[in-house]
Every structure is written in structure tokens, then in C-alpha cells.
Amino acid sequence: MKSFTINQNDAGQRISKFVEKTVPALPNNLLYKYFRLKRIKLNKKRCQPQDKLQAGDLVELYINDEFFGEGRQDLAFLKVPSSLNIIYEDENIMLVDKKPGLVVHEDDNNTPDTLINRILHYLYEKGEYDPEQENSFVPALCNRIDRNTGGIVIAAKNAQSLRILNQKVKDRELVKLYLCLVHGVPEPKSATLKDFLLKDSSRNQVRIYRNQVPGSKTIITRYKTLETNGKLSLLEVDLKTGRTHQIRAHMAFYGHPLVGDTKYGTNAQNKGLGYSYQALYAYKLRFAFQTDGGILSYLDGREFCVENVPFAKEIAKR
Structure with a gap:
């Protein structure tokens, strides 16, 4: 038998979810069987999978040691650098400027x-x-950015902040603006584009259509031209929908692929420009809460920005 005293980071979740995280090797069918057999107890009493945990609760697991393994803690993260480009940090969250080339989570290559x-x-x-x-808690990211895209990523330091931010992201109460460098000069200089995107997972690529096709999803992309030299243009983009490769594919569909993007652009277009990644950066984040922000209410209305986007001054150089 192993027992756990619930702390603030464990509180607020279902006991079934807590057991899943604490004993990941335990098969799902056994998990619910053990609830029925009273081999999972909450404060010395029988409990139901949906019961919510509170700080100070005692959870007792009468589960074979084999399911716990040799140890639940993994310190593999100590083998990687701890260097970060931190834009903002407090006791609840971190805003980190992820550089192109770094993955946010382990990929297929581990x-x-x-x-x-x-x-x-x-x-x-x-x-x-x-x-x-x-x-059961591990600090976690609240948004994702592709390996070859740079920009602001939000990390939650505690469970309460993670729950709040995940809901705010879902409810679109965070405004994320992107900078991108594209070929050509978009006309009009500012517009809201609405089309349909179909994902091809086997090729890790998407296609854009004017009209809806089976399996496609609506995409809405708002852009504004900030600067142009006639050959390249710097755009600010506000995604009204967040689909895979949306900015890259949508701008290419209208004849303005991103500089450095050979998936939706061409090698010929990018030859001599010196870009190994697409020129795309999630450079600005604004907290725009429409509902109570709980312990993160102090962030409402605040805006954070990446000061030095690598390609932001490219037009002036050319």
C-alpha cells in the first residue's frame, strides 16, 4: 500500500485522474476495478472515480508494487541545458521566447x-x-509552436495556473500576434481571409480551398502589412482560427509564401536569402480575459512582446 497526502498542485482534479498520473502503468480496466474493490480509498473511505480532491486529503492505493515501477520520478531533464530566453516570470507563470529549431515537447525522434x-x-x-x-503535477506548457517557428510560449508553474490558462486558451481569451516575412506585396495591404483547410497527416501538410470540401475546416486569417520594399513584405497576423500551418499555407495560397518556407513556397524563391527556417514569429501576447482570471487576474490587460525578431529588419537591409 502507498499513501499520498494531496497538496495544492494535486487539488481540484478527479481522484481517477490523480491515480492515472501517479500510477501510469496501471491499466485502465484495473483502475476502475480497484475503485469497485475499495483498493483505492479517500480519507480512509470508499470513493468514486469522479470525486474531487482537496488539499490535505489522504489517498491510499492498495495496488501491487509492480505497477509503481522502480520510481516515479524522472530527472532526465537535468541532461539538457537550462538556458532560456525569458520575457516574463512570476510565481505562477513563465513567458519564454522559443527560438526556431527547438522543439517544445519530445518528438517522434525522442x-x-x-x-x-x-x-x-x-x-x-x-x-x-x-x-x-x-x-502528480509537472510544470507544463499552455501553447505550442512548431519546431521551426519562434516566439512566445506560456508555461504554468502550478496546477491552478495551468487549469486557468488552458481554459483561457480554449476560450480564446489570449490574443497572439505573429510577424511574418512574405514574398511580394499583398493586395490589399490589410485584409481578413476566410477559406477552408484540409489536413494531410501522412505528408504533414495542408491544402487550402475556396469552398468547403469533405473533412476541411474553416480558417480565418487577418493580416496587416507593416512594411514593404516591393519584393518582400513584413506582415502582422492575427489568427482567428488556429489550424496546422495556417499562416504558412494561407499566405502561400494567395501568392505570398513566407520567406524560407520550402514546404509551401519554392527553393527558387528563397535562393540567396539565407533563411533555413520560415520567417514566422509569435511575437506578441496579450491577456484579454472575458471571465474571471482567478489567481491570474493581475495579468488581464497586460501585453508582452519579443523585442528582437530576427527578420523584422530584413526589408530595411535590402
């Missing part, structure tokens, strides 16, 4: 050097995260 692992290492060194002191 790349260990990820943004989240760097964040865990950083917080471990600061004494703000210790796996040995946590039952």
Missing part, C-alpha cells in the same frame, strides 16, 4: 533537448520544482 525539459531544469535549479515533492 529528442531530449526540448523547451519543456529546459524549463523543468531551470525551475529545478531555482528550487521551484522538485519531482520528489510532487505526487
Whole structure:
């Protein structure tokens, strides 16, 4: 039998979810069987999978040791650098400027050097995260950015902040603006584009259509031209929908692929420009809460920006 005292980072979740995180090797069918057999107890009493945990609760698991493995804690993140480009940090969240080329989570190649692992290492060194002191919580990212796209990524340091931010992202109460450098000069200089996107997972690529086709989803992209030299244009983009490769594919569909993007542009267009990644950056974040922000209410109305986007001054140079 193993017992766990629920802390603030464990509180607020269903006990079934807590057990899933604490004993990941336990098959789902056994999990619910053990609830029926009273081998999972809450405060010395029988409980139901949907019961919510509170700080100070006692969870007792009468589960074979084999399901716990040799140890629940994984310190693999200590093998990666702890260096980060931090835009903002407080006791609840971090805003990190992810550079192109760094993945946010482990990919199909099990790349260990990820943004989240760097964040865990950083917080471990600061004494703000210790796996040995946590039952089920691990600091987590609240948004994702493709490997070859740079920009602001939000990390939650505690469970309450994570729940709030995940809901705010879902309800679109965070405004994320992008900068991109495109070929040509969009006409009109500013517009809201509405079309349909169909994802081809086998090729990791998408296609854009004027009219809806089976399996396609609506996309809405608002852009504004900030600067142009007749050959290249710097745009600010506000995504009203967040689909895979939306900015890259949508701008290419209208004849203005991103500089450095050979998936939706061409090698010929990019020859001699010196870009190994698409010129796309999630450069600005604004907290625009429409509902109560709880412990994060102090962030409402605040805006954060990446000061030095690599390609932002490209037009002036040419």
C-alpha cells in the first residue's frame, strides 16, 4: 500500500485522474476495478472515480508494487541545458521566447533537448520544482509552436495556473500576434481571409480551398502589412482560427509564401536569402480575459512582446 497526502498542485482534479498520473502503468480496466474493490480509498473511505480532491486529503492505493515501477520520478531533464530566453516570470507563470529549431515537447525522434525539459531544469535549479515533492503535477506548457517557428510560449508553474490558462486558451481569451516575412506585396495591404483547410497527416501538410470540401475546416486569417520594399513584405497576423500551418499555407495560397518556407513556397524563391527556417514569429501576447482570471487576474490587460525578431529588419537591409 502507498499513501499520498494531496497538496495544492494535486487539488481540484478527479481522484481517477490523480491515480492515472501517479500510477501510469496501471491499466485502465484495473483502475476502475480497484475503485469497485475499495483498493483505492479517500480519507480512509470508499470513493468514486469522479470525486474531487482537496488539499490535505489522504489517498491510499492498495495496488501491487509492480505497477509503481522502480520510481516515479524522472530527472532526465537535468541532461539538457537550462538556458532560456525569458520575457516574463512570476510565481505562477513563465513567458519564454522559443527560438526556431527547438522543439517544445519530445518528438517522434525522442529528442531530449526540448523547451519543456529546459524549463523543468531551470525551475529545478531555482528550487521551484522538485519531482520528489510532487505526487502528480509537472510544470507544463499552455501553447505550442512548431519546431521551426519562434516566439512566445506560456508555461504554468502550478496546477491552478495551468487549469486557468488552458481554459483561457480554449476560450480564446489570449490574443497572439505573429510577424511574418512574405514574398511580394499583398493586395490589399490589410485584409481578413476566410477559406477552408484540409489536413494531410501522412505528408504533414495542408491544402487550402475556396469552398468547403469533405473533412476541411474553416480558417480565418487577418493580416496587416507593416512594411514593404516591393519584393518582400513584413506582415502582422492575427489568427482567428488556429489550424496546422495556417499562416504558412494561407499566405502561400494567395501568392505570398513566407520567406524560407520550402514546404509551401519554392527553393527558387528563397535562393540567396539565407533563411533555413520560415520567417514566422509569435511575437506578441496579450491577456484579454472575458471571465474571471482567478489567481491570474493581475495579468488581464497586460501585453508582452519579443523585442528582437530576427527578420523584422530584413526589408530595411535590402
